[in-house]
Amino acid sequence: MATKTTAAAAKKDKDEANVLCHVVDAPNGLSLREGPHLDFKRLDVLTNGAEVGLLPLPGGVKVPKWSLVTTHDHTGWVMDRFLREG
Numbered sequence: 001m002a003t004k005t006t007a008a009a010a011k012k013d014k015d016e017a018n019v020l021c022h023v024v025d026a027p028n029g030l031s032l033r034e035g036p037h038l039d040f041k042r043l044d045v046l047t048n049g050a051e052v053g054l055l056p057l058p059g060g061v062k063v064p065k066w067s068l069v070t071t072h073d074h075t076g077w078v079m080d081r082f083l084r085e086g
Contacts, residue, residue, distance in 0.1 A: 036066035
């Protein structure tokens with residue numbers, strides 16, 4: 001059982017290492033959505049200056065104009081023009 005726990009912890013550490021830190025650059029806030037389109041449900045509104053983790057997409061998938069990010073509370077999609085490297 002300890003082997004599974006150790007493997008899970010190692011995977012989590014590896015996943016966290018792949019997250020790139022970015023900062024929200026949107027004076028009026030940035031909608032965090034369930035999917036990469038304005039029609040998807042809004043999960044939250046991120047404040048200007050909030051730090052988010054930019055998540056890599058599997059298999060080199062590209063979603064133009066959108067980025068998958070994680071916060072302390074949610075994982076969701078934002079329009080990438082409102083992010084800057086932090």
